[in-house]
Amino acid sequence: MNTVSLSLPTHLRHRLAERTLTVTGPDGAPLADTDVVVEQTRHEFAFGNIAFDFVPLANGETSNAGSLFGGARPQAAAQLVEPFFDLFNFATLPFYWGSFEPEEGHPQTRRLANTARWVREHGAVVKGHPLAWHTVAPKWLLGRSLEETERLLRDRITREVTDFRGLVDMWDAINEVVIMPVFTAEDNAITPLARKLGRVGIVKLAFETARAANPDVFLLLNDFNMSPKYEQLIEDCLEAGIKIDALGLQSHMHQGYWGEERTLEVLERFSRFGLPIHFTESTLLSGHLMPPEIVDLNDYQVPSWPSTPEGEERQADEIRRHYTTLVSHPAVEAITYWGMSDDGAWLGAPVGFARADGTLKPSYAALHDLVKGEWWTSATTVRTDAAGRFDLTGFRGTYRVSAVGLSGDVVLDAASSGTEAAVALRGGCAD
CATH class of the missing domain: 3.20.20.80 (Glycosidases)
Structure with missing residues (x-):
C-alpha cells in the first residue's frame, strides 16, 4: 500500500500518528487507483x-x-x-x-x-x-x-x-x-x-x-x-x-x-x-x-x-x-x-x-x-490502491485529502493512531 510519511528524528516521533485511509467519492464508493493530494492544514500542537x-x-x-x-x-x-x-x-x-x-x-x-x-x-x-x-x-x-x-x-x-x-x-x-x-x-x-x-x-x-x-x-x-x-x-x-x-x-x-x-x-x-x-x-x-x-x-x-x-x-x-x-x-x-x-x-x-x-x-x-x-506535511501526491486506500503518517493535526475537484478532511491524533478511517470527498475545497 502506498504511504505518505513524515520522517522525524527519534526524539520527536511521539508527535506522529498514523492511519490507513480509504478515500471515497460522493456516492460512497472507494476511489481506487486514483492520485490524491494530501496536505496538512493544522497542527494539533x-x-x-x-x-x-x-x-x-x-x-x-x-x-x-x-x-x-x-x-x-x-x-x-x-x-x-x-x-x-x-x-x-x-x-x-x-x-x-x-x-x-x-x-x-x-x-x-x-x-x-x-x-x-x-x-x-x-x-x-x-x-x-x-x-x-x-x-x-x-x-x-x-x-x-x-x-x-x-x-x-x-x-x-x-x-x-x-x-x-x-x-x-x-x-x-x-x-x-x-x-x-x-x-x-x-x-x-x-x-x-x-x-x-x-x-x-x-x-x-x-x-x-x-x-x-x-x-x-x-x-x-x-x-x-x-x-x-x-x-x-x-x-x-x-x-x-x-x-x-x-x-x-x-x-x-x-x-x-x-x-x-x-x-x-x-x-x-x-x-x-x-x-x-x-x-x-x-x-x-x-x-x-x-x-x-x-x-x-x-x-x-x-x-x-x-x-x-x-x-x-x-x-x-x-x-x-x-x-x-x-x-x-x-x-x-x-x-x-x-x-x-x-x-x-x-x-x-x-x-x-x-x-x-x-x-x-x-x-x-x-x-x-x-x-x-x-514538522509539517506539505502537499504530496499519493496513489490509492485497488481498495481506495493509502497510509498516512504525520505530525498530529488535521489533513486535507483532495482528488478530481473534491476534498475531505481527516484528523491524526494519539487516540486514532493505528486505526482505519474513511475520508469522504465532497465538492469544492473546504477552507
Whole structure:
C-alpha cells in the first residue's frame, strides 16, 4: 500500500500518528487507483503568541494611544496579521483586571469580544490571561474590605468566563501565586486576600468559580517561579482536590537562554504531576541581555533597547533550540511566545519576531522552518490502491485529502493512531 510519511528524528516521533485511509467519492464508493493530494492544514500542537497587538486593529481603531493593553501601533500590527496567523494557531488575549475594567462597572467586554472573534476568524484558538492576579489589579479595589474584595473577584471571574463562553474557553485561571501573598512591589487588594485565604485557598477560589461558570472551561495554573515552591503549591492544590487542566511555566529569558539542559530539568520536575505542560510566556532577546544581577525583570528600564544583527542571529539559533527541546518532551502541549513585534513589547525589550518597523527577523524564518517545514506535511501526491486506500503518517493535526475537484478532511491524533478511517470527498475545497 502506498504511504505518505513524515520522517522525524527519534526524539520527536511521539508527535506522529498514523492511519490507513480509504478515500471515497460522493456516492460512497472507494476511489481506487486514483492520485490524491494530501496536505496538512493544522497542527494539533498549540504554537502560540500573544495577540495584544491586534486589539485596536480588530476594533477598527487608528491609534493605540489610549489603549489599555499596550502593543504595536495599528499600522504596524496590520503588517503582522498574515505572518502571525501563517505561523501561530493559538493566541493569548489580555484580561488584566485593572486594564479590562479601569472604572468599576465598565469592563472592556465589547473590545475583547470583537478581538476574540477576529482572532478565531483567522483560525486561532484563544486563551484569556489572567482571571486573577495581584499585578495590574484595579486601583478602585483599594480600601475595600477583604470580604468585599473576595466577592468582587468572584463576580469578575464569573462574568468573564460566562460572557466569553464559546469565544474564550481557556484561561490562565490565576497567575503567579507563589509570590502573591508576599508581594510588596505595588499596593493592591489581591495580595491581602491571598494572605488571608492562603495560596491553596485563592487558587481554589479562582478555579472553582471559573468552573462553576463554565463546566467545560480549560484552566491553567501559571507561574514564573520554577523552584520547589511552585512544585509544592501544585502538590498542595492537587491534594485539596482542585482540578488543574494544565500547568503554565513561564520562561522570560531576558538574561539569557536557559539552554537545553536546564529546560529539560524543569520539564522533568513538573511533568511528574502527570498534567499537560504549557510554556506560557517565552521570550528570547535579539539585543543585549539584561544584567544578571537584576532580580525583578521589571526593575530594568532603559531608554533604548535595540535589536542588533548579532543579537538577531543569536535569537534565531536559540528559538530553534528552545522549540525543538520543548516539542521533544511529551508532556508539552503548547508554547506561547510573548511578543510578535518589538513595537510596544513588554519592558521595551527586543523580544519579537518582527522589528519595530514590521520587518521580520531571522527568528521568524527559523521557527517557520520548523513549524511549517520540518514538522509539517506539505502537499504530496499519493496513489490509492485497488481498495481506495493509502497510509498516512504525520505530525498530529488535521489533513486535507483532495482528488478530481473534491476534498475531505481527516484528523491524526494519539487516540486514532493505528486505526482505519474513511475520508469522504465532497465538492469544492473546504477552507
